[in-house]
Amino acid sequence: MCTRVMRSVPGEPIVVGRNMDYHCDTGTNLWVLPRGVDRTDGVGGSLAWTAKYGSLIASGYDLMSVDGLNEAGLAGHILWLTESDYGTYDAARPALSMAVWLQYFLDTCATVAEAVAWIEATDVQVVPLADPGTGRVPAVHLALDDATGDSAIVEYLDGKARVWHDRGYAVMTNSPPYGEQLELVKRFAGLGGADVLPGTTLAADRFARATYYGERLPPAASPVDAVAGMFSVIRNAAQPFRIPEDGKPEVSQTIWQTVTDLTNLRYVFASTTRPNVIWVDLGSADLAEGASARRLDLVSGGDFVGNVTTEFVDSAPMQFLTLAS
Template identity: 30%
Template sequence: MNIKKLMLSTLAVAAAAVASTPQAEACSRVLYRGDSTLLIVGRSLDWKTPIPTNLYVYPRGMAKQGSPAPNAVKWTSKYGAVYAVGYDGGITEGMNEKGLVINGLFCKGTVYSNDSVSGRPPMSLAMFIGWLLDMNATTPEVVKVLREQNFDLSGASFDGGTTSTLHWGITDAEGRSAILEFDHGNVRVYEGTDMPVMTNDPPYPQMMAIEDYWEKVGGANMLPGTVKSPDRFVRGTFFANHVERTDDRRIGLTIIRSILMNVSVPYQYTVEAEPNVSSTQWRSFANLTDRLYYFDIVTNPGLVYVDLGKMDLRAGQPVRKLDTSTLGDAAGEVNSMMKVSEGFKPMY
């Protein structure tokens, strides 16, 4: 399915979208497709102040709930997963044992609820990604849950009152992708296999109109170079579509890391007239094929990873946590550094 055929793609629409795009907090997600089987999702987390982020591995068979409110969504996890948890209070992204990856990125203008969904079972943003990863193995399964929309999504503010206005990228081990956005409480899901990149604003249909314009310009001749969301989207898409294809996981990781570097925001970079432009705090790389989750904190010298295939995810096993503040100069596999934990406390 070619998602571009479903989108507006005229120059006039693209120009209007660029002119109206607010300067959102910067995050980027890029999917690297290898020669035949290798799939790696890379993302950057960009924010104006450091966001302490720890890694947790949760086993199968755990009873959880999406909110402390009455009639909240409740479930018992079918799959084990690794989560990246911000402030030890909310899941930013993760990968489950089936190779399903979900990444949350900022998208200003997002409105999660409306009158028609306000009476549905409550679900907190802190647990939303965990719920989807715990209970689904593939992108089509997630999409089915989303289209049913049997939940009312909301979240606590953080970092001095910031509201988490998000959209999500969803990718499974078969390379099937979806992008989830909320339009005044209504679920909008865009599906396809040709969806390698997402950033922030504007919403996905407008972003594709911008990309369509730049595709006609030709990225080998000129690419937009700022840290604005549409510019990062265009650069990420061009490089994702023009790099070498390999199934060597080390080379593939190197390629996706280099693309993420190109769309990252330099550390402590600021623009006086654009206070919401944010530095890249960390990058992650989820190898869906080999179930490896890499984590790259920009102030640390080493790239570390969790080998999810080697973790004991059987029901009854404990939650394990990697306190990233203790990494120091660590590099490579960190399974042995993950300590038994009670789990994080959701910021409902």
């Protein structure tokens, strides 16, 4: 599931919030990944690169990037989209495994425009991989945003990338595909229509509420105010804990939330099962070529609170899930 909301107002920090909604624990830790690391596409193809930018990511099972920010101010967010269709893997096309899809852009791009241009020039394919936690193959789409206030939504439909690129594309949830979501939201009062703002956890309803409240935040007097305001919006779109329903044995709930300050390179993380909010100031992290990868172990239940930039521990490089594995 999941919800992503971006706010870009002149004179204020550009912030983006996201809820991670899932039906089970994703084994999420935070990683600081330095520049200068060599990576491959994860599918045994010809695509290889060296990380131009260092990044901070939230991992899934320490095997894939699902959310993150790089030192140039580009951020990305993986969300669920049932309608995703990546097509049959074609070895003749450039391709990225789903596990490293987001990481490629954090490693190589400074802006949304740069990432979109690369997608359109290469016709890159995404190759889905089984979720290590459930054994099932996820269906996802990608939001990208940057410190200039730009935004793009990348979906794979009928085997091809469909890119929605505009600064106005501030909200993203799940089904239906993005073009249909933009039409659905117009039904509601304050957004073009007359229907009462909906209150369920359905993706289209969360899209409407996030759009409505995201557009109505008061001015932020400080970066802390900007982060707090965004948390208020994504909490309104969160999914509460609940027992499975008939026909929905794997109902999702919000398991963690992030707010990223793209202007000041601050990444704020909150687990819904722990009381403490933590943050990382990426500008103070060691991202130099040759530096060690560093990990903040959230899975083991460390009692972290506040600024955790110096709490990361040296680690072997993160090993992304591959088609072969």
